[in-house]
Each structure stands twice: as C-alpha cells, then as structure tokens.
Amino acid sequence: LVRSDLYPKDRQNYASCVKISSPTILKLLKRSPDTKSLYVYLKLLNYLIIAYVDKTTTILDRLKYSWICIFVCRLWWAWLTLYCNTTNKRTIEKHFITNAAQYSIEINGHNLLYIIMLVLENKIPKDTVNTIHLFSSQPCESIFRNTRSLSGVYSTIVNFTVKDFLKRAQKLSILNKIKCFETANDNANRLLFPIHHKHLKDNRNLNNSNHNNIDNVTTDDVEKIILSAYETAKVLIDNLKMCKLLKENKIYTLKQLSTYISNSLRSSSNVTDNTMIDDDVDNESDTSSSSGNEDNDYYGEDDESENISEGEDDDKIPLDHFAQVRNTTFSGMRIVESVPRGAENSYFTIKINNADKYIHKTTACWLLTQNNNRLPSDRLSRVIATSRKE
Numbered sequence: 001l002v003r004s005d006l007y008p009k010d011r012q013n014y015a016s017c018v019k020i021s022s023p024t025i026l027k028l029l030k031r032s033p034d035t036k037s038l039y040v041y042l043k044l045l046n047y048l049i050i051a052y053v054d055k056t057t058t059i060l061d062r063l064k065y066s067w068i069c070i071f072v073c074r075l076w077w078a079w080l081t082l083y084c085n086t087t088n089k090r091t092i093e094k095h096f097i098t099n100a101a102q103y104s105i106e107i108n109g110h111n112l113l114y115i116i117m118l119v120l121e122n123k124i125p126k127d128t129v130n131t132i133h134l135f136s137s138q139p140c141e142s143i144f145r146n147t148r149s150l151s152g153v154y155s156t157i158v159n160f161t162v163k164d165f166l167k168r169a170q171k172l173s174i175l176n177k178i179k180c181f182e183t184a185n186d187n188a189n190r191l192l193f194p195i196h197h198k199h200l201k202d203n204r205n206l207n208n209s210n211h212n213n214i215d216n217v218t219t220d221d222v223e224k225i226i227l228s229a230y231e232t233a234k235v236l237i238d239n240l241k242m243c244k245l246l247k248e249n250k251i252y253t254l255k256q257l258s259t260y261i262s263n264s265l266r267s268s269s270n271v272t273d274n275t276m277i278d279d280d281v282d283n284e285s286d287t288s289s290s291s292g293n294e295d296n297d298y299y300g301e302d303d304e305s306e307n308i309s310e311g312e313d314d315d316k317i318p319l320d321h322f323a324q325v326r327n328t329t330f331s332g333m334r335i336v337e338s339v340p341r342g343a344e345n346s347y348f349t350i351k352i353n354n355a356d357k358y359i360h361k362t363t364a365c366w367l368l369t370q371n372n373n374r375l376p377s378d379r380l381s382r383v384i385a386t387s388r389k390e
Helices: 014-020 023-031 033-052 059-083 089-093 099-120 126-134 137-149 162-184 206-215 219-238 243-248 254-268 288-299 319-324 361-368 379-389
Strands: 347-352 355-360
Touching: 014 033, 023 033, 033 059, 033 099, 033 219, 059 089, 059 099, 059 126, 059 219, 059 243, 059 254, 099 126, 099 206, 099 219, 126 162, 126 206, 137 162, 219 243, 347 361, 355 361
Parallel strands: none
Antiparallel strands: 347 355
16 A cells, blocks of 8 residues: 555545455454444445456356445445434535445446346346446447447448447447357357457456356345345444444334335435426427427426426516416426425416416526626637627
C-alpha cells in the first residue's frame, strides 16, 4: 500500500480498491476489534470485485457474492433507520453508502439473477454467463467499433441505421457463440480463434468451468444460494452488533426484511400518477407525442400525462387573460383539474372558463420570465449569445 491508495477524493482508482480490499489487508483488519466496521465495508468491496470484475469467478459464486452485498446493505440501511429513529436522508447518508452505489448493487444483483433464470429456461444462450465481467461501459462502446468493422475494406459506408446496427450485433452474437463453443470443444479439428496474449491465461479454463457449472444448476439451487447468501450477510452484521435491534423490531428474517424495505421504498417514493382519461381524443394534434415528451423531460416527469395540453403558440399566452380563455388544452403547460395529495404547495389556483384549474409553480415562473440570463449549454449558442450581449 502507498499513501495515494487512501486518497478519499480519488474515487475512480480501481487499482487502489483492489489493494485495500485484498485478502492480506482483510486478514489484518479482522485481527483488531476496533476495525470490524472497516473490515465489513472492505469485505463488501472485495465481494463486488469477485462477483462482477474477476474473470475466473464461476456464475454461482457471482450470484452468491452479489446477493451477500445486497443483503448486507439492506440490513445496514434498516438498522440505521431504526437506530437513528428517523427517515431523514441527511442523517442516514452520513453513515451509509451513496444512493448511486446502493442502487447499482441492487440493480446488478437482480440483473445477474435474471440472466441466470433466462439461461435455465433456455431463452438465452449459455455463453452469456461467460461474459458477466464484460457488462460495463467500455465493452459496450467496443460493440459499436466492432459493428463498424464488419463493413468491407472497399466499402464507403461508414454510418448505418439502428436496424443495420441490430443486424450487425446479431452477427457478432453468432460469432461469439461459435467462438465459445469451439473454445470449450476438445476435438482436435476444432476452430481456433486468435486470443490476445494478455487474455490467454484467463481464458484457458474459463469456458469449461462455467459451462459445466451452469449445466447442472436448477431453480432450487438458485434459491438455496440466495438463502445461503442471506445467512452469510447476517453473520457479517452480527459481528457489528446490529442484529439485536433488528430482532426487536422484527426485521431479521428474509421475509420481514423484504417487506420492510418494500414499504420504505413505497413511502419515500415521489412518483405520482396524475394521468386522467380524456374522452375527446379527436382534439389531439399530430405533434402531441413529441412535444409532450420534451415537456416531460424538462420538468422531470416520467409518465406522459394527457393533462399537459397540446397547442401551438404557448409563448403567446399571457397569464392575465386566463379568465377569458376558452381553450381547454395548452401545449407545454402543466394545467390540471386536480392536485395530488401532498403536492398542494406546488400549484397555483387559476380560473379558466369560470372553472377552477391548477397551474404548476414552475409553469407560472416560466410564463412570467421575460429575460433569461442563463446561457445555454451548447457551446455555439453560448458564444453567439455572448457576442450579442457585447
């Protein structure tokens, strides 16, 4: 270890993460009673590296280590909410991992389990389990380079459509399937594919071990691995003296913990469904879908609401003349007939056609703003705007 390995602001130094979570460091931390929390934290980091980065890890070990991390984080978060006796995010964030790290652990674990179930149901090829360590941004970027390389030497076509990309990606999938099959084949007449010298050592026994490992796996085996991972997670948490509080609040078993986490996520979710059925479908314009998507992206809404109206010149609608307006829909303006519970402070009440309507405060600010002093993010537009001001 060197001093730069412990630099807290360098969060993308993967080599340092491997060193500080190595078995030697973990063995030293385990001896001291004052470093139990640090030991568990670095143990989770080591499990994540084994589950998703290490090329030689079997698929069942990947599943086990990934779900150990999931269960430890769930038990850790549940204990914090009980110990702090609050659901304040700021209080919990001081003693917990970031939301991005937590969601990444959850999503990757569920995705890995989903891939294994699809392989067991013969819906995707078995070779998929050999490429778990490639599920990252850089291999995804290499797919585009590989699809472009499928063009002939004398071809002048550099770009292609999405449909062409899917066709080329399918060809790459077939090629990888043949490569994995021939690599695992012991026949003397098998096809040999070139392998980089850096990957030669890692790929010798990789395909054989994973193929033999997945062939004998059943759904019951997957369930046993998940239960075994939960028992391992409880042992790690028990060393930190967290189990007593969890048992007192009946959040210790797997079913109790899952129910508690599910209820907490639902209660803290800010997603509301404000959609209403519009009987007058004929009034929808042809550009409603495109304009609605742009408005929803701007305001951060995930669902398309038909209350966001369609029209054309939304910049020309003054706020003072709402009482005389006869339109029922407005393009890009969040005007609704009812306000969801808990969001009353985010809306203003206005009169349209002698009826009470509700307009969002961000929409009102957008209407009343005449001069926008904030420059756009586009570099060319920013330069043009600066030159105009000068």
